[in-house]
Amino acid sequence: MSLKAFHLVFITAAILLSFGFGIWLAKNFFSTGGTGNLVSALLSFGAGIGLIVYECYFLKKTKDVGYL
Amino acid sequence: MDIPYTVQPRPDTGVYNAKMGIWLFLASEVMLFGGLFSAYVLLRVGADAWPHGWLNIPLGTANTFVLITSSITTVLAWVSLKNNQFSRFKLFHAITLVCALCFLGIKSFEYRDKFMHYEITLANGKFADGHLIGKSRDFDLAKKTGSVTLHGYEVDQEVDLMDLHRPEARHIQREEITIPAVEIKKMGNYGPWHNTYTAIYFTLTGLHALHVIGGALVIGFLWGPGSRMWKTDPERFTNRVEVSGLFWHFVDLIWIFLFPVLYLL
Incomplete structure (x- = not known):
């Protein structure tokens, strides 16, 4: 597995973490309130979307590089 | 005597030797961290009460952001070499090193906080x-x-x-x-001796921090004196950067698991 393939695995894990963390923060917001939780949840979801965009950009940029 | 398969893939494995070597090493690392994660699960399910909210989530989040950024710069450094852009490689690898130092700085601040608590x-x-x-x-x-x-x-x-x-x-x-x-x-x-939670927290994060230090040393070498190889054997140098990047990604992936397990759950 090349660095390209491992990077895609890593970024996918980071995307899942971003959305998971966002859900965790949103749950905290709905149970205990706090604007900080809501803002952090939105930032976390935003980071997840940003990473998806980056992953697409990375795939396009490295289309000549192999996966092995 | 030339070392074989530093650039060309070995026919039986399909990859160059250093890549085969790093994946074998990472397989042993998976077993090491896997054992510690199993220890964490067993300690947690066997505990009467398990601590929540003992760690600073904003600092943990900042460290997660730093490591994700460092992974991106590592891979961009490697892609720069593939595109024959040595100065961009230098820039991206320098950012990776700064991120590694940032991570260690934040982690040591967290450790100090626990020792003062x-x-x-x-x-x-x-x-x-x-x-x-x-x-x-x-x-x-x-x-x-x-x-x-x-x-x-x-x-x-x-x-x-x-x-x-x-x-x-x-x-x-x-x-x-x-x-x-x-x-x-x-x-x-709240040192490692305080209870099983702090013991497994310091063991997991301490071992991870040692890996960050090791990775930073290798990346620092490839950024500094090791980069001379670019002039004599660019393909082999690019492969060295790829191998160090694979290790760095593994270290960062471990943190992607450590952060939710220790800070959130």
């Missing part, structure tokens, strides 16, 4: 918890002289210190408390 069992059966402000000059717990000052609070039961995520715990007022040594039954900080 004390739990005191009082003679009246209550518990005082907070960060150490200072000890009087004549403080001696064995001789019961002097006093200790914390910035924290008192609770009736030790179990009240476990879950700092519960709503009541969020509204606890912390204040300066001075406790004479005669009123102290037991006193200890």
